[in-house]
Amino acid sequence: MKRVASGLAVFLFGLASLGLAQSLTPDEILKKVEDQGFFGTGRGSLYASFVVEIQEKGQPSLDYAFRVWAKEYPDGTVKTLLLYAAPEDVTGTLFLAHIPEEGSTRMWLWLPELALLKELVGETERKGEFIAGSGITYDDLARGFSYREEYRGELLGEEALGAYPTWKLDLFPKASGAEWSRIRLWVHHELYLVVRAEFYDAAGKLTRVLTVPELVTDELGTRPARLRVENPVEGSWAEVAIPERSGADIPDLYFVPENLPNLNLLG
DSSP, X not given: OOOOOOSSOOOOOOOOOHHHHHXXXXXXXXXXXXXXXXXXXXXXXXXXXXXXXXXOTTSOOEEEEEEEEEEEOTTSOEEEEEEEEESGGGTTOEEEEEEOSSSOOEEEEEETTTTEEEEEOSHHHHTSBSSTTSOOBHXXXXXXXXXXXXXXXXXXXXXXXXXXXXXXXXXXXXXXXXXXXXXXXXXETTTOOEEEEEEEOTTSOEEEEEEEEEEEEETTEEEEEEEEEEETTTTEEEEEEEEXXXXXXXXXXXXXGGGGGGOOOOO
């Protein structure tokens, strides 16, 4: 099992000895981070529920609830289905992603109010926020911490980040056109969880900060209890909490785009 990925947070780890970690290159560290995914279980399938609080400057906070199902297939493809469970105006909306081991990810939205099944194919659609003001895009949801294709890593050394022993890395674009001019990661030394990430725009300005305030252990392993994404320029933030997670067996029909209008997942 290499990954069960979907966005918002890294939720499981693969333990490695300190001696092994010390021998790793930046690319090998990033590969281990990537293999954790966002909601990764180290197993073939995963169910999780999570809630998101959004705060935009000068606006009342908004609360959302989601459920996510993810499954890895023998060819390495990961399929992830995300259900909008609250608030009422988006309840029943579904986001589906097929993430191959190599090649392009495919994404779909089912919008029940419009009875519309839409594949997200353009860059604008894929980079759109899955919740307005969250700073998290549909592409983030699908890809997780998958940066090795577009960015090269440089290991800056080790650093204690609060209670976490971490590897500190800088990522730089391999070619023009990348979303970020630099990404700085703090990766847990043994767990390979990203516990802090900073994202710098084309002008070199820090415009997104991801932090993990707390780690917890559940039946599947160690994961962040919460994850926070902040935009220091706009003064907005989003915080994710995960009340439930399990290694449930998931029917394949959940991941067929044409089936999305017929799924009843709110019960």
